[in-house]
Amino acid sequence: MQNNLSRFSEWGRKVVCVGRNFKDHCVELSNPIPKEPLIFLKPTSSYVVEGESIKIPNGCNSLHHEVELGVVISKDGSNILENSAMDYVGGYVLALDMTARDWQDKAKKQGKPWSFAKGFDTACPISSLIPRGDIVNPDDVGLWLKVNGVEKQNGSTKDMIFNIPSLISYISHVMTLERGDVVLTGTPEGVGPVEAGDVIECGVNNLLTMKFNVMKKFQS
Ligand SMILES: O=C([O-])CC(=O)C(=O)O
C-alpha cells in the first residue's frame, strides 16, 4: 500500500466503526459502558480528504466532531485470533467520525439504525496512510482536535475499553476484514457541535495533522 493513496482507489470496501470505546465519552453522552464492542459501518462514499470540505447535511441541526484513530487492514482475514491480529494491520489513519447527533438521538429513541447519522456524504474525513512502523504502540497514541483553534478533544488510545487486537478479532469473527478496510476505534471525550464556517484541525501524536472546513451542504 502506498503512502499517498490516490482517491481511495486502493482502499477497501468498508469502514467498520467502534462506538463507545472510551468510558469518559460514554459518560458525556449518558450512554451505558458497553460489555462488548458496539459496531456500526460508514459507507466509503463518506470519505473526504484534506482540501475538501465537511458538508452539514440538509436537515441536520447538530453536527458533532469525533476524532479517532483508524486501523488500515493489510490483508483479508476472518476468524482472526487476537494474538495474530496485528499481522493484519498495514498502517493507520487519522479520521473524523462526523455524526449528525440530532439524527442519531432520534434514531436511538426509535430503535432505528444510525446509517444516515453516521454515513452521509463527507461524514468520514480521513488522512493519508501512516505507515505501521511509525506507531510502535497503537494502543497508546495521543489524539487531539481543535475547533477554530480552541482545543476540544485530547485523549489517548490507552484509555480505550477494547484494544486494537481484540477489536480486529471480534469484528472478523462476524465480518471478513478485507485489504484496505479501515477500522475506526472510537472517540475520546470532548465531542461537540460544529457550524458552517468552522475549521476543524486534529492530530495524532506529533506524526500528522489535518484540517477541514465545515460548510452547509446546500447554501440558501
Ligand atoms: O456516536 C457515538 O457516540 C459512538 C461513537 O461513534 C464513538 O463513541 O466513537
Ligand SMILES: [Mg+2]
Ligand atoms: Mg465514533
